[in-house]
Amino acid sequence: MEINTMMNGNERVVSIKGRLDTLTSPELQPILIDAVKSGKRTVLDCDGLEYISSAGLRVLLMAEKSAKAANSGLIIRNVSAEIREIFEMTGFSGILTIE
Amino acid sequence: MNKYRVLYIGGDGEERDALTRILSSDHDFVSCASIEEAMRISLRETPDLFLVSRTADGASAEENVARLTDHKRLRNVPVIIVKGRGVGHEGIFDDRIVDTAETPFVDADVRHRVRVHLNIARRDKAMREQMEALSNGLLSSISEMVECRDENTGGHIARTSKYVMLLGMDLVETGAYGGALSSEDVERMARAAPLHDIGKVGVSDLILLKPARLTVDEFDAMKRHTLIGKAMIDRLLVDMPSQTYLTTANEIAVTHHEKYDGSGYPYGLSAEDIPIGGRIMAVADVYDALVADRVYRKAMTQEEAYRIITESEGAHFDPRVVKAFDRVFDMLSALSENANEKMAAI
Numbered sequence: 001m002e003i004n005t006m007m008n009g010n011e012r013v014v015s016i017k018g019r020l021d022t023l024t025s026p027e028l029q030p031i032l033i034d035a036v037k038s039g040k041r042t043v044l045d046c047d048g049l050e051y052i053s054s055a056g057l058r059v060l061l062m063a064e065k066s067a068k069a070a071n072s073g074l075i076i077r078n079v080s081a082e083i084r085e086i087f088e089m090t091g092f093s094g095i096l097t098i099e
Numbered sequence: 100m101n102k103y104r105v106l107y108i109g110g111d112g113e114e115r116d117a118l119t120r121i122l123s124s125d126h127d128f129v130s131c132a133s134i135e136e137a138m139r140i141s142l143r144e145t146p147d148l149f150l151v152s153r154t155a156d157g158a159s160a161e162e163n164v165a166r167l168t169d170h171k172r173l174r175n176v177p178v179i180i181v182k183g184r185g186v187g188h189e190g191i192f193d194d195r196i197v198d199t200a201e202t203p204f205v206d207a208d209v210r211h212r213v214r215v216h217l218n219i220a221r222r223d224k225a226m227r228e229q230m231e232a233l234s235n236g237l238l239s240s241i242s243e244m245v246e247c248r249d250e251n252t253g254g255h256i257a258r259t260s261k262y263v264m265l266l267g268m269d270l271v272e273t274g275a276y277g278g279a280l281s282s283e284d285v286e287r288m289a290r291a292a293p294l295h296d297i298g299k300v301g302v303s304d305l306i307l308l309k310p311a312r313l314t315v316d317e318f319d320a321m322k323r324h325t326l327i328g329k330a331m332i333d334r335l336l337v338d339m340p341s342q343t344y345l346t347t348a349n350e351i352a353v354t355h356h357e358k359y360d361g362s363g364y365p366y367g368l369s370a371e372d373i374p375i376g377g378r379i380m381a382v383a384d385v386y387d388a389l390v391a392d393r394v395y396r397k398a399m400t401q402e403e404a405y406r407i408i409t410e411s412e413g414a415h416f417d418p419r420v421v422k423a424f425d426r427v428f429d430m431l432s433a434l435s436e437n438a439n440e441k442m443a444a445i
Contacts, residue, residue: 022272050143054268054427061430080143082172089289090268091261091434094441 002048003031012040017048020056029059036067036074047078052086064096075099102127103217104144108137108163109152109181114202118150121206122213134158134166145172148217150200152181164193171283175223177216234342235290238335242293245300249307255387256293258438262383263376264289265430269423270379276419280375284347288376291348295355295380298328322364328352347376355380358415370417378417382408382424385415390435398439401432 001024002017012035016028035042044060060076067074076098079087087093107118107130115130122128129146131137133154140146151163158166160180167173177197182188184201197216200209242256267285270276299307302324306317313321332349339345354368354377361369363381389404399407405428412421424431 048143053272054265054430055272057265057268058427058430061433065433086264086268089261089264089286090430091258091264091437095433095437 001027003028005031005035008043010040011043012038013043013045015045015047017050019051019053020049020059021051021053022055025053025055025059028056029062032059032063032074033066036063036072037070039070039072041073041075042067043075043077045077046080046083049080049083052083057086057090057092060092060096073097103147103221104129105148105150105213105217106131106137106141106146107150107152108132108134108154109150109160110155111152114152114181117204118209121204121209125210126213126217134163138168138170141173141176142170146176147220148213149176149178149195150181150213151178161188161193161196164196167195175220175227177220179212179216234339239293242297245297248304249299254438255391256296258391258435259295259380259383259387260289260292261434262386262431263292263379265427265434266379266383266420266423269427270419273423273426275423276375284375287344287347288351288379290344291351291376292380292383294328294332294348295351295384296324296328297331297352298324298326300331301327322356325353325356325365350374351376351380353377355384357381359417360414363415373417378420382416382420385411386424386431387435390432390439392439392443401428401435 001019002015004015006013006015014028014032014035018024020028032042032044042063044063064074074097076087076096079098084093084098087096087098102125104127105122107115107128109115109130110132119128119130129140131140133156137149141149149164149167151160151167153159154163160182164178164180167178174195176195178193178195179198179200180196181200181202184203188199197219198212200212246256264285267280267288268282270280271282271285302321306313306320309317329349329352332345332352336342336345336349351374353365354373357363357366357368357373357377358381359370359373359378361367386404386408389399389407390401392398408416408424409421412418416424
């Protein structure tokens with residue numbers, strides 16, 4: 001899993017590539033939670049995301065909750081058709097903000 | 100307009116350069132030298148057509164086609180094999196191979212073949228999507244009709260399908276059932292889940308909507324919704340045998356009230372005799388019944404529901420599904436609270 005963070009204007013963009021599962025979720029979790037807690041609007045760019053497991057979904061839910069608490073906002077962007085289907089089938093599309 | 104993606108797999112540099120020259124102005128042409136690389140690239144973005152040749156490891160075009168894993172995303176991608184003129188075919192038949200492009204290439208001929216097969220594939224795909232949308236649409240309207248009769252359970256069908264998906268994803272990830280449960284199985288179960296109570300259309304309103312406790316006879320009639328559901332889906336299967344998720348729907352409809360210790364209905368099956376889909380559905384169904392707001396009562400708290408389900412481990416529920424429930428409980432409760440908020444807002 002490859003994780004990159006950069007600023008784009010006022011947004012913090014976290015880009016992920018590879019598989020988000022039990023093995024890789026612990027890497028993403030602190031980075032994403034720190035990003036949303038910073039108070040800046042955070043974009044999770046999923047352009048290179050190939051697969052997401054239930055452990056990966058959990059990280060997104062935690063980040064969404066932290067973003068709400070910090071009033072910063074989390075946006076999930078560039079989701080492939082397959083991952084979008086998983087968001088829909090799990091009901092996560094009703095919890096997350098997906099662009 | 101988006102270009103179609105044509106993925107060439109082959110180890111010959113000259114061949115690759117020729118195809119790049121012939122195809123790259125009209126198509127999104129990508130080449131790679133090995134099957135492993137091809138799998139990586141195509142699982143990231145499904146190609147519209149494969150051009151498969153021999154590779155540097157000595158494998159022939161046909162052998163390479165056989166090595167393209169039978170992944171569901173790639174199952175319907177047509178394959179054109181590349182062979183030298185006069186080189187015989189090996190008698191390996193693979194449904195995916197639709198044509199041969201011979202070397203040395205005649206540019207116009209290669210362009211034509213690629214275009215023809217992209218066209219056919221596009222039409223096939225549109226047809227498949229229409230069929231799927233039609234059958235999904237029909238089945239979800241049927242399940243919604245069932246739900247309409249029972250005003251108490253608004254949204255139950257949509258929610259339980261999501262819970263099945265989350266529980267199933269966890270069970271696959273943790274390998275709880277080893278090879279007996281794949282991601283594809285789970286997806287099928289989640290698609291099948293909305294039909295679990297379809298047999299309720301055959302239960303009298305007097306019983307289904309009775310505002311008081313059911314008598315023994317009435318409860319027996321209520322229990323029959325599992326068998327009625329099975330009979331209804333059996334009939335659907337006769338007309339739509341290709342919809343494999345209906346087989347799963349059948350199992351779920353008839354077994355979602357079975358209990359792990361054998362005390363459930365209609366058959367009194369226990370443990371491994373209950374299909375995994377029925378065991379997962381049982382937890383999703385009960386959890387939703389406990390935490391969803393109903394017209395006549397406020398929902399139970401998440402903590403109470405958690406306690407009831409975890410205490411029924413091994414008796415009502417398969418311990419593996421209860422462990423999954425414990426692991427994904429944070430996500431299930433977020434989803435159900437989200438659903439209750441939306442219902443309250445209506």
